[in-house]
Amino acid sequence: MTLPSSGPISLNDVWAEYGMPNNSRFPQDIYGKPGVPASGPLGLSDMYGKSNWLLTKSVDSLNVSSVTGGASGECTFTTTLPYTSMSYAVLSGTEPPVARRAWTAPTGTTGKYTINNPAGGGQWSYQWTIRVTATAAGLPDLTIDLNCNLDKEL
Numbered sequence: 001m002t003l004p005s006s007g008p009i010s011l012n013d014v015w016a017e018y019g020m021p022n023n024s025r026f027p028q029d030i031y032g033k034p035g036v037p038a039s040g041p042l043g044l045s046d047m048y049g050k051s052n053w054l055l056t057k058s059v060d061s062l063n064v065s066s067v068t069g070g071a072s073g074e075c076t077f078t079t080t081l082p083y084t085s086m087s088y089a090v091l092s093g094t095e096p097p098v099a100r101r102a103w104t105a106p107t108g109t110t111g112k113y114t115i116n117n118p119a120g121g122g123q124w125s126y127q128w129t130i131r132v133t134a135t136a137a138g139l140p141d142l143t144i145d146l147n148c149n150l151d152k153e154l
Contacts, residue, residue, distance in 0.1 A: 057076070091145065123152055131145050
């Protein structure tokens with residue numbers, strides 16, 4: 001579910017979201033959980049909008065540019081729980097041909113999107129955005145967007 005973004009919030013709400021027993025200690029037992037810092041001051045108001053179910057990406061955007069080619073980049077997508085499916089769709093722009101990109105189906109909680117700039121003839125420029133979606137029965141769908149840029153100059 002996700003904790004409310006405003007209004008009343010209780011320790012019972014926090015424990016239920018994170019699947020913890022009601023006799024857990026706050027904040028000691030919640031540190032390091034998804035969306036929660038590992039240490040530092042923490043109050044109930046810091047828990048607004050937090051969720052035990054997260055989909056994160058390893059980079060903010062994926063940019064590969066080179067003159068000679070041979071460069072590549074990748075972004076890893078990770079969920080906090082094992083989702084049964086993770087896929088992507090192009091939201092905008094033009095995705096490069098399959099020889100210059102790859103989607104690695106998730107294993108457990110991780111999927112990977114890779115782009116590469118092969119050496120060899122030609123000049124190209126692609127800018128596109130993908131949306132990755134993780135799904136599982138009984139859990140909320142998770143989505144995250146990734147901006148991509150692939151350029152090769154002569």
